[in-house]
Amino acid sequence: AIPGSAPPAGDARLVGRQAEFGRLRQCWRQALRGQGSAVLIEGETGLGKSQLALELVDGARRVGTLGLIGRCSAVGAAPFCAIRTAIEGHLESVAQLGDPAGLRAVVRSAAAHDVALIAKLSPLLAELLEPVAPAEDDPNMQERFVEAIADFIARLAEAHSAAVLF
Numbered sequence: 001a002i003p004g005s006a007p008p009a010g011d012a013r014l015v016g017r018q019a020e021f022g023r024l025r026q027c028w029r030q031a032l033r034g035q036g037s038a039v040l041i042e043g044e045t046g047l048g049k050s051q052l053a054l055e056l057v058d059g060a061r062r063v064g065t066l067g068l069i070g071r072c073s074a075v076g077a078a079p080f081c082a083i084r085t086a087i088e089g090h091l092e093s094v095a096q097l098g099d100p101a102g103l104r105a106v107v108r109s110a111a112a113h114d115v116a117l118i119a120k121l122s123p124l125l126a127e128l129l130e131p132v133a134p135a136e137d138d139p140n141m142q143e144r145f146v147e148a149i150a151d152f153i154a155r156l157a158e159a160h161s162a163a164v165l166f
Contacts, residue, residue, distance in 0.1 A: 017052050024056045066090070066160035068153070083149060084122045090156075091124055104128050110155040114148035121149060 020041070027037050041049045057067040070086030072078070094103050107128045111118040119126040138144070 015048075017048050020052055021055065024052070028056065028060070064160060066157050080121060080149070083153075087153070087156075088122055088124050091128070106156075106159065110152050110159070111148075112151070112155065114151060117145050117148040118152050120145065 024039060027039055030037060041053055043049055054069070057069055061067040068086035068090050070082035070084070070089070072081030072085060078084075091103065091107065094106075097103075107125065108115065111125075111129055115129050116131040119129045119131040
């Protein structure tokens with residue numbers, strides 16, 4: 001996305017959710033100005049939460065922004081499941097463009113010095129990153145792992161000027 005790009009417009013399928021979508025658009029505009037935020041969309045089943053978020057992600061993708069969609073079950077989900085599925089989904093869609101060397105270069109660049117940690121997130125990342133040495137164990141490993149994932153997503157987003165994660 002280019003700063004000043006119009007935020008996603010929404011869709012007729014968002015009946016009764018215009019106020020919420022307006023708030024998401026406002027967050028989008030702030031993100032384009034470098035003021036990122038996190039938004040929690042909550043409510044009972046069937047109220048359109050997923051559709052609301054998907055409309056924002058789809059609109060963001062239409063203007064060239066990285067749109068990550070992660071899903072997992074609330075019951076028995078593995079740690080980082082939503083983030084793992086979001087990143088894998090993005091990588092799989094990029095892989096379909098047919099430039100494996102380019103994909104590997106982008107992923108390695110985004111992983112930067114955290115290759116061994118990022119590779120632990122998923123088998124697909126491990127395959128693309130080919131870590132030379134396993135990440136060493138230390139008392140702060142969990143914290144370092146979380147920071148490495150956040151940095152990885154941020155670096156992927158920099159290549160697209162912004163990111164939306166659902």
